Amino acid sequence: QQPVQSPQAVILREGEDAVINCSSSKALYSVHWYRQKHGEAPVFLMILLKGGEQKGHEKISASFNEKKQQSSLYLTASQLSYSGTYFCGAAQNDYKLSFGAGTTVTVRA
Amino acid sequence: NAGVTQTPKFQVLKTGQSMTLQCAQDMNHNSMYWYRQDPGMGLRLIYYSASEGTTDKGEVPNGYNVSRLNKREFSLRLESAAPSQTSVYFCASSVGPPRLDTQYFGPGTRLTVL
Numbered sequence: 001q002q003p004v005q006s007p008q009a010v011i012l013r014e015g016e017d018a019v020i021n022c023s024s025s026k027a028l029y030s031v032h033w034y035r036q037k038h039g040e041a042p043v044f045l046m047i048l049l050k051g052g053e054q055k056g057h058e059k060i061s062a063s064f065n066e067k068k069q070q071s072s073l074y075l076t077a078s079q080l081s082y083s084g085t086y087f088c089g090a091a092q093n094d095y096k097l098s099f100g101a102g103t104t105v106t107v108r109a
Numbered sequence: 110n111a112g113v114t115q116t117p118k119f120q121v122l123k124t125g126q127s128m129t130l131q132c133a134q135d136m137n138h139n140s141m142y143w144y145r146q147d148p149g150m151g152l153r154l155i156y157y158s159a160s161e162g163t164t165d166k167g168e169v170p171n172g173y174n175v176s177r178l179n180k181r182e183f184s185l186r187l188e189s190a191a192p193s194q195t196s197v198y199f200c201a202s203s204v205g206p207p208r209l210d211t212q213y214f215g216p217g218t219r220l221t222v223l
Contacts, residue, residue, distance in 0.1 A: 002151065029208040041199060041214040042152070049209065087151055094206040095140065095159055096167060099151035 001026055003090040005100035012078045012107045020103045022088030024069040031064050031071040032089035032097060035082075042087060046073070075105065083107045110135050113215035115200050121221045122190045130185040130218050132200030140203045141183035142167075142212065143175060145196040152199065158183055159206070190222045 003024040010018050022031060030049045034042035048054050048064035048071060061074045069090075075082055085104045089097040113134045122128060134141065139160050144152040154167030158177040172194060174186045183202075187194060197219050201212040 032207065032211065034214075041216050044211045044213065047211050089152075089207070089212075091206075091208045094208045095157050095165070096154055097152075097207045097212070098168070099153070101149055101151045 001092075002098050003088055003100045005086075005088055005103050007103060008101070009104040010106070012075075012082075012105065014078060014080060014107060014109055016078055018075045018078065018105065020073040020075070020086050020088075020105075022071045022073075022090070022100055024090045024092070024098075026069065026090075026092050028064075028066070028069050028090050028092060029094075030091040031062075032091070033060075033062055033071075033073050034087045034089065035084045036087065036102075037084045045086075078105075078107045080107050080109065112136065113200055113202055113213055115198075115215040115218050117218060118216065119219050121223065122187075123223050124191060126190050127186070127188050128190065129187075130198055130200075130220075131182070132184065132215060133182045134200075134202040134213070134215075135181065136202060136204075136213065137180070138202035138204050138213075139180070140206065141177065142201040142203075143173075143183070143185045144199045144201065145169065145194075146199060146217075147196050155185065155198075190220075192222045194220065195222045196220060 033045040036042040085102040143155040156175040200215040
């Protein structure tokens with residue numbers, strides 16, 4: 001079952017912060033975050049594992065609430081390069097990732 | 110390292126035609142995946158191969174077949190293309206299961222079925 005992302009879109013000015021949320025109705029093993037620019041492949045940002053381990057991007061942070069099956073991605077001091085569509089992927093078993101519909105982030109100068 | 114490569118980049122088919130999408134990775138990854146991406150739908154898993162010699166259905170397998178040719182290559186075949194299969198197709202690979210490891214995506218194949 002597809003996780004739900006919110007908001008669907010957000011517009012920021014350079015230097016502003018934003019939070020993207022991802023929630024699932026099923027128990028999760030881990031949550032992945034990817035960013036996709038128009039016409040390109042998704043690029044890995046971060047993976048959050050049960051137990052609190054995180055692997056990924058140094059300048060982007062995220063949280064994973066295992067009990068609530070929720071994850072949040074924090075964009076801090078946004079830059080123009082942060083523009084794109086952000087997807088969360090929920091690992092509900094070993095090999096299947098279910099992706100949310102995406103959150104489009106536009107950062108303006 | 111080229112990472113994950115896909116061919117072709119673009120393809121136009123007529124309804125009923127068949128074709129094979131090719132994917133290869135040079136990262137010595139064990140697992141490989143095929144996704145399709147439609148506007149507003151995010152990525153949906155078609156098939157995956159946990160390891161060489163194994164394949165399993167994902168969320169939307171109908172109308173597709175796959176072959177894990179060797180550790181490097183994973184192909185996706187459309188036997189009789191339909192307009193509903195118009196989409197962008199991404200191949201991905203990972204060292205281990207996505208429960209624990211990140212997936213790396215190829216550049217995609219943009220397929221139009223008329």
